[in-house]
Amino acid sequence: MVDPSWSRRRFLVSAAGTAGIALAAPTLAACGLQNASSTDADVGDPDAGWGGSLVSPPLPKPDVTFTTDKGEPFPVREATAGKLTMLFFGYTNCPNQCPVYLNTVARARAAIGSGPGSDPLVVFVGIDLKRDTPEALRTYLNNIDPTFVGLTGAQDIIDKASSELHFAPPVIGAPDKNGDYFVGHTAQAVAYTADNKGHRLYGYDVRRAELVHDLPRLAKGTFT
Amino acid sequence: MRSHRSVVLFATVAAALLVTLAAGCGSSSSAAGGLQVIDATVDQPPNPQQAAVRLVIRNDSATADALTGASSPLAKRATIHRTTTDAQGRTGMDMLKTLPIPAGGEVTFDPTTFHVMLEGFTKAPTVGDKIPITFTFAKAAKVTVQAKVIEPGTATEEHDMDRDHG
Numbered sequence: 400m401v402d403p404s405w406s407r408r409r410f411l412v413s414a415a416g417t418a419g420i421a422l423a424a425p426t427l428a429a430c431g432l433q434n435a436s437s438t439d440a441d442v443g444d445p446d447a448g449w450g451g452s453l454v455s456p457p458l459p460k461p462d463v464t465f466t467t468d469k470g471e472p473f474p475v476r477e478a479t480a481g482k483l484t485m486l487f488f489g490y491t492n493c494p495n496q497c498p499v500y501l502n503t504v505a506r507a508r509a510a511i512g513s514g515p516g517s518d519p520l521v522v523f524v525g526i527d528l529k530r531d532t533p534e535a536l537r538t539y540l541n542n543i544d545p546t547f548v549g550l551t552g553a554q555d556i557i558d559k560a561s562s563e564l565h566f567a568p569p570v571i572g573a574p575d576k577n578g579d580y581f582v583g584h585t586a587q588a589v590a591y592t593a594d595n596k597g598h599r600l601y602g603y604d605v606r607r608a609e610l611v612h613d614l615p616r617l618a619k620g621t622f623t
Numbered sequence: 624m625r626s627h628r629s630v631v632l633f634a635t636v637a638a639a640l641l642v643t644l645a646a647g648c649g650s651s652s653s654a655a656g657g658l659q660v661i662d663a664t665v666d667q668p669p670n671p672q673q674a675a676v677r678l679v680i681r682n683d684s685a686t687a688d689a690l691t692g693a694s695s696p697l698a699k700r701a702t703i704h705r706t707t708t709d710a711q712g713r714t715g716m717d718m719l720k721t722l723p724i725p726a727g728g729e730v731t732f733d734p735t736t737f738h739v740m741l742e743g744f745t746k747a748p749t750v751g752d753k754i755p756i757t758f759t760f761a762k763a764a765k766v767t768v769q770a771k772v773i774e775p776g777t778a779t780e781e782h783d784m785d786r787d788h789g
Contacts, residue, residue, distance in 0.1 A: 494675040495706065495734040496714055498666060502775035535670075542669035543775075567711035577700070579742070583707075583715035603714070604735060607780055 445623045450609025451590070451601035453623060458589055458597030460484075461560035465524060468533040468540070468549035473522075475560070476595070483618045484520045484591040485601075488561065488569060488584050490527035491539040496586040497523070498543065500603040504588075505544035507610035516614030521547040526557050526569040527582050564589060564597070590617055598622035657684025658724065658763040663770035664778055665754060671747030675704075675738035676756065676770050677778060681729040684763075690722040690730075692759040699743025701756065706735055716740075721761070733778075748772045 445453040464474040475486075485504060489497035504521055511517040523540060525531025528551065536549030552560075558568045564585075572581040588605075589597040590613075599613070599622055616622070661679045668674035682688055693701040703719045722737065724730055732738050739756065748754060753769040760766075 491670055492673060494668065494670070494673050494740055495738055498669050498775060499734045499779075501669070502666070503779075506776045506780075538671075539669045542667075542671075567709075567713050570713060570715070572715075581716050581718075583709060583713035585712055586714040604779075607776060 448612075449599070449623070450605050450613050451599045454589075454598060454600055458564050458600075460486075460591060460595055460597070461563045463552065463556045463560045463563075465550035465552040465556065465560075466533075468536040468551070470533060473548070473550055475522075479520055479522070479591065480595060481593050482520045482591075483516065483518075483593065483614070484522065485588045486522050486524070486591065486597075487586075487588040488524045488526050488557070488566070489586070490525055490582050490584065491531050491535045492527060492579075493582065493584075496603040500586065500588060500601075500605070501540070501543045501547065503605055503607050504610060505547075507607045507614060508544065508546075510607065510611045511614060514615065515618035516616070518546070519614055519618070522550055523547055524550045524552070524557065524560070526584055527571065528554065561585070590622075592617050592620050592622055594620065657686075658682050658688060658760060658766060660758055660766050660768045663756060663768045665741070665748055665770050665772045666775040666778065667748060667750050667772050672744060673740065673742045674744075674748055674772075675734070675740055676732065676754075677734075677738065678732045678768075678770070679729055680724050680732075680758070682724045682726060685726050686762060687726045688724045688763050689761040690724060690758060691720070691761050693739045693756055694759075695741055695754055695756045697745050697748075697754050698741040700741070702740045702742075703737065704740045705737050724760070750774050 445455075460476050460479060462476060464472050467473045487497075487500060489500075491497075501521070501523065504519070508517055508519070521544070523536070525536050531549075531551055533549070533551070536551065540547040540549050561568045566585040566587075569585075570583040572583075574580045586603040588601045588603075590599040590601060591597045599617070601610070659681045661681060663676055663678040665674045665676050680690060690703060693703060695701050703722055704716045705719055705722075707715045707717050709715065719737075722730065730737065741754070741756075750772055752772040754772065755767055756770050757765055757767040
């Protein structure tokens with residue numbers, strides 16, 4: 400017997416994937432706070448007992464080379480090969496979603512302490528090319544967790560990476576009279592396991608308890 | 624009979640006292656004509672130039688009101704933002720000139736809904752600091768609260784504790 404929530408979510412994610420449209424709208428709902436309340440404890444639900452949501456088929460690693468906040472090239476596939484990796488697109492003038500997510504990962508790492516899942520490679524891609532300078536990225540991440548890696552790249556590199564993940568490209572708004580502008584981005588982290596596939600997506604509002612639970616299992620290659 | 628009435632009276636006073644104490648437990652609370660700004664907190668921000676404020680505005684009156692502005696002597700600008708998600712799943716923000724506060728209702732400002740955005744600090748906010756913020760309403764008098772700068776993550780992890788124990 401096919402569990403309806405399993406087939407529905409699978410359909411949503413894979414349909415979004417193949418059609419090249421953003422999968423964020425359905426998955427955001429699945430990744431958010433509602434997920435934590437675990438109303439979907441049905442047998443066969445791939446997300447029962449997990450934070451975030453399963454992506455099936457899994458997401459690839461973007462075939463692009465970013466630049467680190469130290470100015471070094473960061474070919475995503477080579478630099479993250481075989482490592483538990485959390486990939487997120489954000490910006491340093493992001494007051495809410497980015498720090499909430501990054502702090503949650505940092506606090507989950509601290510809570511796990513040592514052993515599997517305690518040292519994920521956390522990469523933060525700055526999409527606001529004007530303000531996300533290497534210095535700004537480093538300051539921002541050092542204030543949260545110095546092990547996190549800040550990346551930047553030209554617009555076409557960021558757009559290519561977004562597209563390979565079926566994320567809508569980031570949008571930069573028009574500046575106001577103070578020169579401030581809004582940025583729109585897919586505020587979800589892709590979790591890649593050692594097989595170099597992105598099996599789970601986490602919303603920015605993932606709870607620490609969920610990551611404390613999930614990261615050690617992801618580090619062992621388990622994702623359902 | 625008399626003693627029974629005293630017990631009732633005592634219980635009423637005790638309950639009233641508890642309500643007062645409970646109101647005092649929040650990080651900050653202030654009332655103006657039935658409008659309260661409760662639990663204003665700021666996660667210590669990674670970008671020293673800007674921060675988002677969480678809070679709850681409660682309208683205990685029978686009159687609908689609206690938040691029309693915010694200001695702080697410690698920040699160059701304070702604006703009201705709404706968190707948005709567009710049709711393609713991108714998260715972003717809108718600036719609001721006014722935010723309705725329904726009669727007898729409350730509006731929660733958290734990372735998924737609204738926030739007061741503070742920008743251009745005279746000093747980077749650090750855990751333990753208090754940031755005075757004055758809220759302006761269409762009808763009610765201004766309300767000033769002290770937003771407490773807290774360790775990031777602690778605002779939501781309290782709920783996790785509830786869940787873990789629940």
